[in-house]
Amino acid sequence: MKLSKIFIPTLKEVPSDALIPSHQLMLRAGMIRPLGAGIYSFLPLGYRLMxxxxxxxxxxxxxxxxxxxxxxxxxxxxxxxxxxxxxxxxxxxxxxxxxxxxxxxxxxxxxxxxxxxxxxxxxxxxxxxxxxxxxxxxxxxxxxxxxxxxxxxxxxxxxxxxxxxxxxxxxxxxxxxxxxxxxxxxxxxxxxxxxxxxxxxxxxxxxxxxxxxxxxxxxxxxxxxYAANIEVAASAVPGALKNGESAAVEEIHTPGVKTIDELREFLKVDESVLAKSLVYMAGQRPVMILMVGNDQLNESKLQVVLGADARPAHPDELKALTGADGGSIGPIGLDGFRIIADKRLEGANNLISGANKNDYHLRNIDLKRDTKIDAYYDLRTALAGEPCTTCSKPLRxxxxxxxxxxxxxxxxxxxxxxxxxxxxxxxxxxxxxxxxxxxxxxxxxxxxEQSHDKNGIVWTKGLTPFHVHLVLVNANNAKITAVANDLNEKFEALLLGVLYDDRGDVSPGFKFKDADLLGMPLQVIVGEKHVANGNVEVKHRATGEREIIEIGKVVQYVEKYYES
RNA sequence: CGGGAUGUAGCGCAGCCCGGUUAGCGCGCCUGCCUUGGGCGCAGGAGGUCGCGAGUUCGAAUCUCGCCAUCCCGACCA
CATH class of the missing domain: 3.30.930.10 (Bira Bifunctional Protein; Domain 2)
Incomplete structure (x- = not known):
């Protein structure tokens, strides 16, 4: 395929809308063009890859x-x-x-x-x-x-x-x-x-x-x-264990305290004794979900339990159902709720949670004694550094x-x-x-994304639009043009994909930059310098390594490269 | 759908705050000459509804309002 004929509009500058390398390089290499948000035309080079x-x-x-x-x-x-x-x-x-x-x-x-x-x-x-x-x-x-x-x-x-x-x-x-x-x-x-x-x-x-x-x-x-999407990933964090004898539940005044962080600061206690209460609607039925401290609820895990149409309760629903606003909600004294809790809370006591009365919390809650938990599930989002459930090594x-x-x-x-x-x-x-x-x-x-450098794309043997990028350094020199034309025909005869830069109106530097940008694994460079001695140069795109090869042996060299 | 940003030539941008010549620059493009191992050089040239619409004004790329588009963050994502 002659570069003078094939439509590959390369760009020197990075289009301002593209931020990630693959997007920038696909645009710069003339593979794609945008037509609208999330809609792309694939140009000949891009479609060839496809x-x-x-x-x-x-x-x-x-x-x-x-x-x-x-x-x-x-x-x-x-x-x-x-x-x-x-x-x-x-x-x-x-x-x-x-x-x-x-x-x-x-x-x-x-x-x-x-x-x-x-x-x-x-x-x-x-x-x-x-x-x-x-x-x-x-x-x-x-x-x-x-x-x-x-x-x-x-x-x-x-x-x-x-x-x-x-x-x-x-x-x-x-x-x-x-x-x-x-x-x-x-x-x-x-x-x-x-x-x-x-x-x-x-x-x-x-x-x-x-x-x-x-x-x-x-x-x-x-x-x-072990490898899992965070939507389902588990980790071996310890539970909020039983903490002495269960004391009597008492109300505490917590004016203005809304978040778990504020509550921890206000009461000067460890996060693990705090039970966070969230309310979701599963169809018509309200569901309270209890989590330890600041553990993040994993909505994917929750969906498995409640079904796909579950959604967080609106603030006005919260108030109507519990009598309190978000931040003062808790599991005690609720009516008509299904209550589920994260596994970490199984068997826990002397917990602190909302009192269902604005600006009040309850302490010494024993989930078994004071309320009825319908079931315990793994509902939390695993975090980096937590131990693996099978081998205890920290998760990445x-x-x-x-x-x-x-x-x-x-x-x-x-x-x-x-x-x-x-x-x-x-x-x-x-x-x-x-x-x-x-x-x-x-x-x-x-x-x-995995294979590029500052000069452009680096295709690999397994996936490349062409096997070899043939560069004719100076199309005004009849001798080297004849050598390059001949090599092009030989590559094509062997069904090796060859992109032949035969352009006559482009400087050598321009051709080299385009070759690096387009990223074929091998570049065969035909210039006066080496042809004078009966050689051409082979450049490996990935390493930048250059080899001088006899003109008569370069086709075989490329063939062999792709065989291994 | 919520938050933020941007929209000026094919691409990248300046000008806008503080309204006032013929709207500029680089790249690219066209013509000619020149050059040929890392995005050459010289000369000449083409290319613009300043996103769209209204408003303010003697006068709007510039100020105001509305809309549209694109990108980013978030929500969402078989």
Whole structure:
């Protein structure tokens, strides 16, 4: 491919809207251009990368028996009513104004409708169906270039199984395929246990790349390899233990004290004897949640307990339900509440909490004696430095970008849409599903985040738009032009991807800067200096190392480089 | 959706506070010459509804109000 012909509009200056390296470099390298918030055009170089990623994904998906589909992005809204996900997605789903259609944010429903109509027998199972297709999500705030867009490319696959062990096998096959895919594209990734969220189901894992630009937070144990999204991460913090004999409950006047920090200062006590009370509404029913001191409630963990529609109570609801405002609320003397508490509070006594009377607190509360706790759950957010639950080493907490997510969905969708089959005993059963996604643009962006320097992108053998960047230093010199033309033809004949900078109106310095910016792993530089001695120069982008190679041997050199 | 910032040529920015020539600079672009191992040099040139709309004023890029767009923080995020 001649650089004089291919449209790669590189930029010398950094566009002011881009802050993270991958976004800046994708713009500067002429891979993408913005069209609106979270909407990007992929230019020839960017699309070439996309196709490379898709090629690897297809190879691995086909390898586990996946069959590629092409499903419509335009879906009847009734289809989504069947699983009640119009409500679940809410404003995140795009709705078409002049038809009862939506733009699909994912494809469980479409897959399930096909399965419902055509899967009749256990003999039809298992199936792995996948596609690589544009997804639409009306993100409230797109950000970080292509990492969170309103339109993006996703490889989504769905497993259909007759049995639970079958689902396990399909899930494990996907996990292995994902490891292969991310390894092949040259990413340093890790896998975490994750929350299934509104997708439902029994288990899920995310494939993550560590990055400051990431939107997810993960807890990692370097000791035993435990890794979990902070949404589900546990840590071994000690409980607020039983503290002597339970004394009689007494009221204390605490004028103006609202927060846990203020209460601790006012009473000069340790945080661990304070019980923080939060009120959520689960449907019509108020739920009080008790946490130790300043432990942060983890809303993902809470959702698992209360369901997805739980929300914090409004201040006026608080007052009506408890008789007090936030800051003076507590578990004693409530009516009609479900009360749940964080595990750290199990068996604790002599606690201090709100009195449900403004400016008053109660001390010496014994949760067992003085109130009825419906259940104890792990509801707190794990913090960096807390001990790992399995090996006690301190946890690290890092930011990460989610590349892929795999779910065991179970029968949620088949139940809702009545997609069933007959087993070997002639008994009707729901199809057991799994769903699995990879963000294609994110693979590219993450690769750049992990592999770049001040001069530009550094592609790797596993993922590069071209194998070699051929630089003709001076197109006005007939001799070296002939050498470069010849090399270009030889590379092309061998189906090695070559980007040939044959431009005649650009200075050598300009070409070198562009080559570094575009980041092909190898640059073959054809200039008078070395051609005079029958040589060309090979520059390794990653290390800057340069080698002088005989003209006749350079094609072989490149071939060999990619073989190893 | 809450908070903050920005909007002037394709890109990066100055001018705005304190209203007043023909709205400027760098890069890029076009023409010609020159140069050819790290974003060359010289000369000439094209390119602008100053985000949009109203208002104040003799006069608005500049002041006021409304709207829109983009980015950042937060909430949200299968």
């Amino acid at each position: 196709k490379k990623v898709m090629e690897i994904i297809r190879d691995e998906m086909d390898g586990i028996g996946g069959q590629e589909f092409h499903l419509p992005a335009l879906n009847p809204v009734e289809l989504w009513e069947e699983t009640d996900r119009v409500k679940a997605f809410g404003d995140t789903m795009f709705h078409i104004k002049n038809r009862a259609l939506v733009l699909a944010p994912t494809h469980e429903e479409v897959i399930c409708s096909i399965a419902k109509n055509h899967i009749r027998s256990y003999r039809d199972l298992p199936q792995i169906w996948y596609q690589i297709q544009t997804k639409f999500r009306n993100e409230a705030r797109p950000r970080s270039g292509v990492i969170r867009g309103r339109q993006f490319l996703m490889k989504d696959s769905y497993s259909l199984d007759a049995t639970w062990p079958g689902l396990d096998a399909s899930y494990d096959a996907h996990a292995q395929a994902y490891k292969n895919i991310f390894t092949r594209v040259g990413l340093k990734f890790f896998i975490v246990g994750a929350s299934s969220g509104a997708m439902g189901g029994s288990a899920s894992q995310e494939f993550m790349v560590e990055s400051e630009a990431g939107e997810d937070t993960c807890a990692i144990c370097d000791g035993c390899g 907490v890092i930011r990460a970008i989610e590349l892929g997510h795999i779910f065991k969905l179970g029968t949620k969708y088949a139940d809702a849409m009545k997609a069933s089959f007959l087993d070997e005993h002639g008994k009707e059963k729901p199809i057991i599903m799994g769903s699995y996604g990879i963000g294609v643009e994110r693979v590219i962006a993450c690769h750049i």
